[in-house]
Amino acid sequence: MDVVTFGETMVLFTPETTGFMRYAHTYSRKFGGSETNFAIGLARLGHRVGWISRVGDDELGKALLAFVRGEGVDVSRVRLDPDAPTGIYFKEIRSANDVNVYYYRKGSAASRMTPGDLDEEYLAQAKYLFVSGITPALSDTCRAMTQAAITLAKKHGLTVVFDPNLRKKLWPEEQARETLLALAAQADIVLPGLSEGEFLFGESDPLKLGRRFLEHGAQTVVLKLGEGGAHYFTRETDEYIPGYRVDRVVDPVGAGDGFAAGFVSGLLDGLPMADAVRRANAVGAIVTMVNGDVEGLPERADLKRFAEEPNE
Ligand code: KDG
Numbered sequence: 001m002d003v004v005t006f007g008e009t010m011v012l013f014t015p016e017t018t019g020f021m022r023y024a025h026t027y028s029r030k031f032g033g034s035e036t037n038f039a040i041g042l043a044r045l046g047h048r049v050g051w052i053s054r055v056g057d058d059e060l061g062k063a064l065l066a067f068v069r070g071e072g073v074d075v076s077r078v079r080l081d082p083d084a085p086t087g088i089y090f091k092e093i094r095s096a097n098d099v100n101v102y103y104y105r106k107g108s109a110a111s112r113m114t115p116g117d118l119d120e121e122y123l124a125q126a127k128y129l130f131v132s133g134i135t136p137a138l139s140d141t142c143r144a145m146t147q148a149a150i151t152l153a154k155k156h157g158l159t160v161v162f163d164p165n166l167r168k169k170l171w172p173e174e175q176a177r178e179t180l181l182a183l184a185a186q187a188d189i190v191l192p193g194l195s196e197g198e199f200l201f202g203e204s205d206p207l208k209l210g211r212r213f214l215e216h217g218a219q220t221v222v223l224k225l226g227e228g229g230a231h232y233f234t235r236e237t238d239e240y241i242p243g244y245r246v247d248r249v250v251d252p253v254g255a256g257d258g259f260a261a262g263f264v265s266g267l268l269d270g271l272p273m274a275d276a277v278r279r280a281n282a283v284g285a286i287v288t289m290v291n292g293d294v295e296g297l298p299e300r301a302d303l304k305r306f307a308e309e310p311n312e
Pocket residue numbers: 008032033034035037101134167253254255256257293
């Protein structure tokens with residue numbers, strides 16, 4: 001396994017019509033969750049990736065599991081929980097700039113995960129652990145699991161990649177800030193968006209923000225600037241990498257996970273930091289052109305077409 005991740009994936013219903021969801025009568029059924037969006041992104045680029053989770057032992061949970069498995073992600077560590085349902089979320093796209101998500105996930109199977117859901121041997125053989133700031137927001141036991149995963153990853157020499165993925169609907173702001181800062185301090189690589197950085201450090205200047213994350217503990221920080229691209233910072237250097245122009249954004253949800261997949265894929269391929277960030281920008285941009293959290297994630301040939309990357 002190159003990468004292991006853990007967290008909740010939900011059944012995603014999207015109205016077939018735009019505008020207020022209250023008027024929608026028909027919905028498409030998809031699946032979405034930050035960590036599987038990321039994992040599927042890596043699998044499409046040919047990497048080996050495993051996902052640890054729980055889903056309900058129900059029809060939707062089985063469909064979700066079959067979907068993620070079918071995308072080439074190892075789901076051997078996912079448990080079916082007979083006592084709790086699979087989480088659901090709705091995505092209302094009023095316009096590309098006005099997307100709302102509505103969660104029905106309280107008490108879901110995944111929110112009942114504990115440190116006991118982690119398999120130490122399984123984690124130990126990977127190179128990277130991807131941690132999303134969504135998991136610690138789900139419950140106290142998920143928060144404990146997140147910390148336990150990082151501790152195990154460090155024990156076994158994995159590189160810990162952390163995306164703060166701030167979701168204000170899930171928890172009180174003060175608790176979110178405190179927890180996400182504590183996790184960022186332990187990660188090797190942090191992938192914050194500009195607004196997440198502002199939320200965590202009260203700093204909006206990208207250059208100062210990048211350095212704040214480094215001082216806080218990370219070895220590498222890649223600050224996501226949306227359409228503007230990204231700026232990476234290491235102990236030695238920093239560089240701004242421009243983004244790609246997208247003709248029409250259809251659905252921005254999942255772009256950050258695609259960005260993370262592109263970046264880690266670049267690192268796994270041994271690319272220099274600037275090129276890994278370029279790949280991250282490309283994957284993130286491609287994702288926005290397609291409706292769905294994962295449907296737009298590119299394969300190597302798509303990346304080559306979009307970003308003139310070599311098609312290895
Ligand atoms: O990054 C996209 C995710 O936010 C989406 O797939 C759903 O995992 C999700 C969440 O918790 O919002």
